[in-house]
Amino acid sequence: MNKLKIAVQKSGRLNEDSMRILKEIGISVDNGKDQLKASARNFPLEVFYLRNGDIPQYLRDGVVDAAIIGENVLIEKGNDLTIVERLGFSKCKVSIAVPKSSKATSLKDLDGKRIATSYPNTVNQYLEKVGVKANLHIINGSVEIAPNIGLADGICDIVSSGSTLFKNGLKEIDVLLKSEAVLATSPLISEENQELIDKIQFRLKSVLKGRGSKYVLLNAPNENLEKIIGLLPGMKSPTVLPLATEGWSSVHSVINKNDFWEIIDELKANGAEGILVCPIENMVL
Numbered sequence: 001m002n003k004l005k006i007a008v009q010k011s012g013r014l015n016e017d018s019m020r021i022l023k024e025i026g027i028s029v030d031n032g033k034d035q036l037k038a039s040a041r042n043f044p045l046e047v048f049y050l051r052n053g054d055i056p057q058y059l060r061d062g063v064v065d066a067a068i069i070g071e072n073v074l075i076e077k078g079n080d081l082t083i084v085e086r087l088g089f090s091k092c093k094v095s096i097a098v099p100k101s102s103k104a105t106s107l108k109d110l111d112g113k114r115i116a117t118s119y120p121n122t123v124n125q126y127l128e129k130v131g132v133k134a135n136l137h138i139i140n141g142s143v144e145i146a147p148n149i150g151l152a153d154g155i156c157d158i159v160s161s162g163s164t165l166f167k168n169g170l171k172e173i174d175v176l177l178k179s180e181a182v183l184a185t186s187p188l189i190s191e192e193n194q195e196l197i198d199k200i201q202f203r204l205k206s207v208l209k210g211r212g213s214k215y216v217l218l219n220a221p222n223e224n225l226e227k228i229i230g231l232l233p234g235m236k237s238p239t240v241l242p243l244a245t246e247g248w249s250s251v252h253s254v255i256n257k258n259d260f261w262e263i264i265d266e267l268k269a270n271g272a273e274g275i276l277v278c279p280i281e282n283m284v285l
């Protein structure tokens with residue numbers, strides 16, 4: 001039987017969330033710490049556990065049809081590959097940083113200076129864009145230590161909370177790009193497997209939409225019903241059902257997770273009671 005081959009990071013920051021999202025779209029696979037390959041039980045799919053940094057080449061060569069990978073790695077090594085869906089986890093920046101005492105305030109100020117990085121193509125691309133020449137020192141890890149040991153004047157590396165920069169006495173002066181985990185495909189993917197990717201993408205969209213939303217149920221006094229409905233967008237419009245107690249209605253709706261607390265406050269101010277907020281597993285639109 002034909003199977004879709006999908007790569008996920010073998011171990012590291014992307015592994016757990018990648019396996020979780022596969023599970024949430026109804027695909028169960030063993031998360032094999034010691035195996036390189038596993039078959040899904042309920043979908044024509046094989047998972048290959050690989051190094052994040054090696055995945056762009058595997059995609060290009062068609063060894064795998066698709067992959068869950070850090071967008072920053074695709075930009076560095078796979079600019080030619082197609083991003084199918086942004087997945088909303090492993091969010092980070094790729095930034096330029098310098099010692100706190102440095103006068104540099106942007107990449108432009110590093111003209112003629114030494115920059116340590118694991119992302120030479122990304123840095124070169126931006127250096128060209130701003131018309132600056134710098135000497136790149138390519139290292140694979142612990143990049144933030146480079147200025148402290150006299151190896152570089154600045155660095156380009158991943159920043160998330162900023163605590164690694166802080167611990168190493170560095171400050172961020174430029175953000176080259178923002179990244180998150182993405183689903184990417186091989187240029188050599190067959191039509192048959194592209195159909196499977198379309199299926200996966202459809203499921204991913206509904207899971208991601210559900211993650212960003214909440215289901216709200218509340219009791220509303222009828223005299224304020226219009227105001228309360230105005231606060232709740234819903235998918236089409238909120239559902240309103242009469243309560244057994246006269247003068248009251250039950251209102252059901254979907255709200256954006258980010259607006260949640262503000263809307264709740266306004267609902268309460270308008271007399272809403274018994275407000276229940278539930279997570280949504282899937283939203284099929």
Ligand SMILES: Nc1ncnc2c1ncn2[C@@H]1O[C@H](COP(=O)(O)OP(=O)(O)OP(=O)(O)O)[C@@H](O)[C@H]1O
Pocket residue numbers: 009010011012013014050051052053054069070071072073090091092158159160161179180181
């Ligand atoms: N501190 C962080 N916060 C959020 N996301 C991060 C952070 N560091 C890295 N990432 C994202 O997670 C991806 C995987 O990072 P991780 O450190 O696990 O692997 P790696 O060493 O880059 O890759 P490999 O699998 O090749 O060893 C990165 O490519 C990036 O997209």
Ligand SMILES: O=P(O)(O)OC[C@H]1O[C@H](OP(=O)(O)OP(=O)(O)O)[C@H](O)[C@@H]1O
Pocket residue numbers: 013141142144157158159160161162163164165
């Ligand atoms: O801004 P922060 O939240 O401190 O995160 C940034 C750090 O996280 C990553 O390293 P990681 O912990 O993945 O170690 P690694 O270099 O071994 O991959 C990255 O290379 C930075 O050093």
Ligand SMILES: [Mg+2]
Pocket residue numbers: none
């Ligand atoms: Mg890392």
